[in-house]
Amino acid sequence: MSQPMTAREPATRQRFTAATRLERHRHVTGYTAVIVSGGYVEAGDSGRFRLHAGSVVFHRAFEAHANHFDTTGAVVLNLPLSASAPNVAAGLLRDLDAVVRLAGKDPLAAADLVASSSLAPVTGPGDWPDLLAQALRDNPALRLGQWAEATGLAVETVARGFKRAYGVSPKRYRADVRALQAWRRLPRSTLPLAQLALALGFSDQAHMTRDVVALTGRTPSALRSEGQVDPRTARR
Numbered sequence: 001m002s003q004p005m006t007a008r009e010p011a012t013r014q015r016f017t018a019a020t021r022l023e024r025h026r027h028v029t030g031y032t033a034v035i036v037s038g039g040y041v042e043a044g045d046s047g048r049f050r051l052h053a054g055s056v057v058f059h060r061a062f063e064a065h066a067n068h069f070d071t072t073g074a075v076v077l078n079l080p081l082s083a084s085a086p087n088v089a090a091g092l093l094r095d096l097d098a099v100v101r102l103a104g105k106d107p108l109a110a111a112d113l114v115a116s117s118s119l120a121p122v123t124g125p126g127d128w129p130d131l132l133a134q135a136l137r138d139n140p141a142l143r144l145g146q147w148a149e150a151t152g153l154a155v156e157t158v159a160r161g162f163k164r165a166y167g168v169s170p171k172r173y174r175a176d177v178r179a180l181q182a183w184r185r186l187p188r189s190t191l192p193l194a195q196l197a198l199a200l201g202f203s204d205q206a207h208m209t210r211d212v213v214a215l216t217g218r219t220p221s222a223l224r225s226e227g228q229v230d231p232r233t234a235r236r
Contacts (some may be wrong), residue, residue, distance in 0.1 A: 011079055011107040016071045024167035026064040028083035032111050033057045034099055042067050043160070043166040045177055048124035049132060054096040058085045062180060062215055066167030077136055079107050082115035091119025100228030129165035132158065133173065140178035141201030142169055144170055178202065179211040183207070186223045187210075193220055207218035 001161070012105050013036070016022075024044075039052035044065025051057065051074075058081060077100060093099060094117065103110035128151060131187045135142055148158045182200055189226050197208035205220075212220050 007020065011077055011103040011108070012201060013075045013109065014065075014071045014078065015111040016074045016076070018071045020067075020069040020073065022067040022069075023132050024057065024066040026062060027059060028061060029071060030061045030063075030083050031059050032058060032079040032085070032114055034093070034103075036075040036077050036096070036100060038072040040067050040074050042090075043133075044089075044126075045137075045173075045180060047137075047161060048130050048165065049090045050124055051090065051121050051122065051211070054093045055090060056093055056119065057090045058088065061184065061213050063166075063185055069216065077103055078110040082108075084112060084115045084116060086119070088119065090122040091117075093117055093119065099131065103172040110174060112167040125165075127165075128153070129162045132162055132170060133166060136170065136174045137177050139201070141175070142175050142182065144174075175211055179208075179215040182208055183216055183223060186220050187226060193224075196220075 016038070033056065035051050035053055035055045037053050039050070039055075039120075042049050042051055042057060042065050044059075045063045046060075049055070049057070091115065099110050099113055099117075102113055113185070132147060133153075135147060144158065148155045153161075159169055161171070162168075165174055168176070178200055182196070184204075185196065185200070190197065193208070194205040197205045200208065202208040202211070209220055212218070212223070216223065224231055
């Protein structure tokens, strides 16, 4: 949706016209999106959500998402991603006005206020594309043909319907989720790289290396040697 932010940048507002579609895109740096007015459906690496005024989305580094705005359009306030952001993808603020007022003075303080707020749950459509997305996040090694057969759907129907909902094929979604999981686990896992690759559903270590480099621009070995992932960018 927006350009990635740093803690030193001012809060920014974006206005989206009615029925605008933003194709699936990825941000290198995490940020917090607060919906000030209007609404839209966001489908991304953390799931699909119906968002409206007061909703907040925590976008972590390297996550991708697509957006379909309602007939009212939307105004979105972009803030830094707080180091104390909760381990959720989205929620509903109980005091939107307080966040908006504070953002005009101190965007980082506003981001911290969002992170420390008691958020009500935000849900999505909850139909079969969401069930498949959740299954792929839980098990990136999931065989799509078996999932389709178990749910009584044709493989072609699954491919078309999922892409319509998430803006990407289920195979691509699975690859992206798997690469994200590898990136997040590499600094903390003690498994040899080959074993970690198999545990995450890659065919081998070379497969993991290709996908992680495509996602981050860095090799698994380099990421592991760095020893940590910035908590402002990765879900735990």
